[in-house]
Amino acid sequence: MNHIPSFAVLGAGNGGVATAADLTIRGFQVNLWEHPDFAASLEPIRAAGGIRLETVPGIPVQEGFAKLRRITTDIQEALRDVDAVLVVVPAFAHQRVAECCAPYLQDHQTVIISPGNFGGAIQFQNIFRQRGQAEDVVFAEAECMIYACRKTAPASVWVRRYKKGLRYAAFPACKTDRVMEIVHQIYPEAEPAANILETGLSNCNPTQHPPIIVLNAALLERTRGDFLFYNEGVTPGVIRVIEAADRERMAVGAAFQTPIRSAYEQELAWYGYQGCSGNSLYESLAGSPFYSSSKAPDSFLSRYLTEDVPFGLAPVEELGQQAGVPTPTITAIIELAQLLTRQDLRVGRRSLAALGLSRMSVAQLVNFINVGAVQGG
Numbered sequence: 001m002n003h004i005p006s007f008a009v010l011g012a013g014n015g016g017v018a019t020a021a022d023l024t025i026r027g028f029q030v031n032l033w034e035h036p037d038f039a040a041s042l043e044p045i046r047a048a049g050g051i052r053l054e055t056v057p058g059i060p061v062q063e064g065f066a067k068l069r070r071i072t073t074d075i076q077e078a079l080r081d082v083d084a085v086l087v088v089v090p091a092f093a094h095q096r097v098a099e100c101c102a103p104y105l106q107d108h109q110t111v112i113i114s115p116g117n118f119g120g121a122i123q124f125q126n127i128f129r130q131r132g133q134a135e136d137v138v139f140a141e142a143e144c145m146i147y148a149c150r151k152t153a154p155a156s157v158w159v160r161r162y163k164k165g166l167r168y169a170a171f172p173a174c175k176t177d178r179v180m181e182i183v184h185q186i187y188p189e190a191e192p193a194a195n196i197l198e199t200g201l202s203n204c205n206p207t208q209h210p211p212i213i214v215l216n217a218a219l220l221e222r223t224r225g226d227f228l229f230y231n232e233g234v235t236p237g238v239i240r241v242i243e244a245a246d247r248e249r250m251a252v253g254a255a256f257q258t259p260i261r262s263a264y265e266q267e268l269a270w271y272g273y274q275g276c277s278g279n280s281l282y283e284s285l286a287g288s289p290f291y292s293s294s295k296a297p298d299s300f301l302s303r304y305l306t307e308d309v310p311f312g313l314a315p316v317e318e319l320g321q322q323a324g325v326p327t328p329t330i331t332a333i334i335e336l337a338q339l340l341t342r343q344d345l346r347v348g349r350r351s352l353a354a355l356g357l358s359r360m361s362v363a364q365l366v367n368f369i370n371v372g373a374v375q376g377g
Contacts, residue, residue: 005083005182006069008033010097012041015114016088017157018149021053023186024066031070033078035093035100044154046071052156058274059162060189061147076104084182087113088145090303091120091311092348098124102131109137110182112168116141118200118315119355121171126356140170140179143199144270146187160293163270167193167202172372195369197258201319204263206312207245207330208285209304212238214336216296225298233296234286243281244329249316255323257366300340309337314349322352323362 005028009020012034020032034042045051050067072078079085079101089097094113105111105128113120121139128137148161168183170176173195183190193199213220216233227233234242246263253260261269264281271290278284285291297304313330320327338345352358357365364374 011089021051021066048155098127143202169193206308225296230291310349
């Protein structure tokens with residue numbers, strides 16, 4: 001690219017506010033948008049004139065005050081004259097956000113969902129094709145959200161961890177190079193993924209968060225989440241369940257010609273520079289001071305189940321069925337999570353049928369992900 005890109009950040013939750021503040025402090029022009037139903041979250045930011053960003057030593061994120069270019073609930077205003085659109089909302093809000101922005105996306109814009117979970121970029125493109133007017137828009141996704149962060153006040157956010165080497169991919173994969181031209185300007189350490197199967201299956205939160213909650217159900221109910229999620233909620237027995245689910249996730253990736261690294265390898269790759277260490281996943285999660293500030297959620301109805309199951313575990317389970325790969329541990333976790341939440345967590349999943357992929361063979365699906373067309377049988 002020959003100029004400094006500008007951005008629209010969609011979503012004013014923890015991740016969206018962190019993204020908007022960090023990019024603004026880095027010198028980029030940023031518009032922050034929130035859906036009108038959640039307009040109240042923008043009022044303190046407007047009143048403050050921007051966002052206060054706090055961080056910890058050793059990560060490539062600078063503290064300071066971020067004076068944003070626009071703070072708005074008008075999606076057309078947010079998307080006007082920006083190069084890239086960064087969607088930072090929970091997966092269960094993807095469809096709604098895609099429907100809002102599709103009519104106003106402009107030629108040559110890039111939409112990046114952070115994270116995409118499985119199929120986020122496909123869902124956005126499908127909705128865009130139904131409602132959009134532009135011809136040259138690229139949809140992409142990250143394998144996870146790059147910041148570990150939380151709001152400390154309505155107009156302040158604290159970033160405590162930053163993932164180096166986070167991977168991104170476009171749909172189809174043949175457009176990833178175009179996406180990386182923008183991504184590398186804001187996140188120089190980012191890496192291209194093979195395709196959105198790799199980004200979708202590489203988010204290891206779904207194979208960690210739900211097992212820890214399910215196996216700490218009594219403690220969570222009794223204390224309302226007053227314990228350290230990893231340091232106190234993870235034991236050798238819990239790790240055995242996490243690693244079994246993780247092996248199933250990697251086996252599904254292999255069946256779709258997509259090698260997936262383990263959760264332990266992922267932890268060290270993302271956070272090793274920040275002090276995450278250990279000779280096993282147990283040591284890196286339970287025995288590390290790196291997670292000493294990570295509290296448990298206070299309810300079963302947290303995103304650790306209501307998002308990570310329907311948009312993380314359930315798609316892996318369905319992909320396994322498509323490829324003939326058994327996922328008994330993942331299925332058991334889903335069933336227990338449904339009992340705890342009293343919800344059918346598969347109903348809202350991003351299914352293969354909803355994405356238009358259910359009638360494809362494994363080879364056809366992989367080819368579709370890579371080049372955007374179905375070939376062979």
